[in-house]
Amino acid sequence: MNSITSILVLAFAATSMAAEVCRSGSGDLGQSRVLLCKEVGCTGSPETGAQLQIGVNYGTCCDIPTTFANQVAAVSPNSEINCTLFDNTNCTGTSVTVTGRVNDLGSFRNRAESLTCVHK
Numbered sequence: 001m002n003s004i005t006s007i008l009v010l011a012f013a014a015t016s017m018a019a020e021v022c023r024s025g026s027g028d029l030g031q032s033r034v035l036l037c038k039e040v041g042c043t044g045s046p047e048t049g050a051q052l053q054i055g056v057n058y059g060t061c062c063d064i065p066t067t068f069a070n071q072v073a074a075v076s077p078n079s080e081i082n083c084t085l086f087d088n089t090n091c092t093g094t095s096v097t098v099t100g101r102v103n104d105l106g107s108f109r110n111r112a113e114s115l116t117c118v119h120k
Ligand SMILES: *[C@@H]1O[C@H](CO)[C@@H](O)[C@H](O)[C@H]1NC(C)=O
Pocket: 014, 017, 018, 019, 090
């Protein structure tokens, strides 16, 4: 393999290992839904940018979109799932597991950067 090919292979390998950004918006959100809220109690609306619904596939890690990373104060997974939120991207670092709506993440407020969810 010549050196240019090696560099391209390494670059591809490095990017393909990173967790995907969680799905959001109007497309297919995948198997389940989690509401991320910037305000304690989940006040505010999606229109003002205070809430974001993301989609997750069971057992898959995704990175919280940059507009909400480190800004999540409350979270509401739908009733079929438990979710674990992580301090860092790619589901690494300190974590907290939520098994239902949490109106105030307390010491984990404004820390989550990625999450993964399982079907109950
Ligand atoms: C993300 O996590 C996966 C699974 O633990 C790991 O294989 C991969 O190297 C990580 N990617 C990055 C960019 O840290």
